[in-house]
Amino acid sequence: MIIANKELVFQHEEKEKRAAELIIANRELIYQNEEKEKRASELIIANNELVFQNEEKEKRAAELIIANKELIFQNREKEKRAAELIIANKELAFQNEEKGKRAAELTIANKELAFQNEEKGKRAAELTIANKELAFQNEEKGKRAAELMIANKELAFQNEEKGKRAAELTIANKELAFQNEEKEKRATELTIANKELKKAEDGIRQLNEELEQKVIQRTVQLESVNKELESFSYSVAHDLRTPLRAVHGYARILKEDHAPSLNPEANRVINNIQSYATKMGQLIDNLLSFSRLGRKELVKVNIPMHDMVVNLCNEIKSENINNTIHFKINDLQSVQGDSVAIKQVWLNLISNAVKYSKLNSKPVIEIGSGVKGDEIDYYIKDNGAGFDMRYASNLFGMFQRLHSDDEFEGTGIGLAIVHRIITKHGGRVWAEGKVNEGATFYFSLPKNASL
Amino acid sequence: MTQEIDLLLIEDNASDAELILRALKKNNLANQVLHVKDGNEALTFLMGQGKYEGTKNIPKVVLLDLKMPKVNGKETLMRIKDNNKIKNIPVVVLSSSREDSDINECYDLGANGYVVKSVESDEFEKTISNIGLYWLTLNEPPQ
Numbered sequence: 001m002i003i004a005n006k007e008l009v010f011q012h013e014e015k016e017k018r019a020a021e022l023i024i025a026n027r028e029l030i031y032q033n034e035e036k037e038k039r040a041s042e043l044i045i046a047n048n049e050l051v052f053q054n055e056e057k058e059k060r061a062a063e064l065i066i067a068n069k070e071l072i073f074q075n076r077e078k079e080k081r082a083a084e085l086i087i088a089n090k091e092l093a094f095q096n097e098e099k100g101k102r103a104a105e106l107t108i109a110n111k112e113l114a115f116q117n118e119e120k121g122k123r124a125a126e127l128t129i130a131n132k133e134l135a136f137q138n139e140e141k142g143k144r145a146a147e148l149m150i151a152n153k154e155l156a157f158q159n160e161e162k163g164k165r166a167a168e169l170t171i172a173n174k175e176l177a178f179q180n181e182e183k184e185k186r187a188t189e190l191t192i193a194n195k196e197l198k199k200a201e202d203g204i205r206q207l208n209e210e211l212e213q214k215v216i217q218r219t220v221q222l223e224s225v226n227k228e229l230e231s232f233s234y235s236v237a238h239d240l241r242t243p244l245r246a247v248h249g250y251a252r253i254l255k256e257d258h259a260p261s262l263n264p265e266a267n268r269v270i271n272n273i274q275s276y277a278t279k280m281g282q283l284i285d286n287l288l289s290f291s292r293l294g295r296k297e298l299v300k301v302n303i304p305m306h307d308m309v310v311n312l313c314n315e316i317k318s319e320n321i322n323n324t325i326h327f328k329i330n331d332l333q334s335v336q337g338d339s340v341a342i343k344q345v346w347l348n349l350i351s352n353a354v355k356y357s358k359l360n361s362k363p364v365i366e367i368g369s370g371v372k373g374d375e376i377d378y379y380i381k382d383n384g385a386g387f388d389m390r391y392a393s394n395l396f397g398m399f400q401r402l403h404s405d406d407e408f409e410g411t412g413i414g415l416a417i418v419h420r421i422i423t424k425h426g427g428r429v430w431a432e433g434k435v436n437e438g439a440t441f442y443f444s445l446p447k448n449a450s451l
Numbered sequence: 452m453t454q455e456i457d458l459l460l461i462e463d464n465a466s467d468a469e470l471i472l473r474a475l476k477k478n479n480l481a482n483q484v485l486h487v488k489d490g491n492e493a494l495t496f497l498m499g500q501g502k503y504e505g506t507k508n509i510p511k512v513v514l515l516d517l518k519m520p521k522v523n524g525k526e527t528l529m530r531i532k533d534n535n536k537i538k539n540i541p542v543v544v545l546s547s548s549r550e551d552s553d554i555n556e557c558y559d560l561g562a563n564g565y566v567v568k569s570v571e572s573d574e575f576e577k578t579i580s581n582i583g584l585y586w587l588t589l590n591e592p593p594q
Contacts, residue, residue: 281570
């Protein structure tokens, strides 16, 4: 631009110089023209002079010839000057042509200048646009710079975070390393513990073997103790029975041989001695049958419960012709068990129900069963004397009675036998009752006992 | 001892022996009874040894208590039944025990009967009477 401007200034200066030169040349032409007019007027005066001189010619004929000669000479001079004028005109025309040329050149130069100015305008506009563009770009750059600042801050934050995380990781790594160490320690400990465990296992195995040996020994001991108990219980039974028999027997002898000499009170006492001895004999027999139960192996078969109970009830009915007991026997599930033992259970339970119903004028004994899960529950329900539930836990104990002999006879062993047999079968016994409203005795047996 | 012995009672217990003998006496079966108190003496008698040498020692029945001191009932039974000379003599075991094991063991050893002694004296007396009557009057002993 600066160069272009300087060029422009230079061109202006040149043009002004040429214009000044043209002005000077014009002034010269004007001056020459004025000179020519002056000379023309001088020629007119000269002519007048000539006329005068012609007159004077004659007079001055001589003078004229001379003057003509002068004139010719002057003409020649004039011609010379005309030629010079032509040349000067040619010169002027040339100069004019030159001026035209220069004017055309100036026009062109002006056009060029206008064009250049336009171009400059265009370029200025372009520059403005470019400037705007630059400004926009600067703005964008500013925005980007701001964004970059934010991004930098973000990065810085992230770097910080990374730093923190790196620190955390370092801590975590240390922690891991520590944990690894701990794990290794534990692994070592575990190895040691495993070794100890193995030792312990070996120990346990040895102990087990010893235990098994001990169990075998104990079993043998128990078996021998059982045998001892067996022989003990029956020895006791014998030893107790013999003096009882003696008591009973001598009382009888007393009665047989000396009754006439004894008063009625003495006879009553003798009878009591005999009845208590008899009672004790029954107790001993029951005790023996109870202990026999404990030793006896169960022989499990399929028991048709319904038939068994119906037969038992019929037997009991035929033995008690006087009573009016109504047996209501519902469907009874068959079960696997020791037939003799289970029959004893029913006999004891039915006998009990009959016995404790004797005071009821319309005794009803209901027998039934129901399946509950893996077991079968059997029940026998009477409307007899019943019992106080507070003493229910005593019912199945040995020699436990809830009634006196005066009310209902008994040795207190029947339900103990029931309990023992059912327990041996893996079942349960229980009872519900209310005084004077009857009792219900239940027992359960496993449904699928292995045969 | 020239008296013939039809019934040998082996019983260590005095009261039982008295009740048994009383029951036999009631049925007039006690005249030819020998009561001994242990198995050794019973065997001495049956073998005709010692103080029983020369006596007729083949009773029609032997009533044997199982529980006795010294040589007990089962051993006595075994010795009788192991001996060819006396093994045919009927031996009825009198016992307080109703144990299956006792009963079977006695039969295995060759017992000819097994009777349980009742505590009740009435029943006991009846039992003894029946035994006496059966073995001494109804049964034909080996000759």
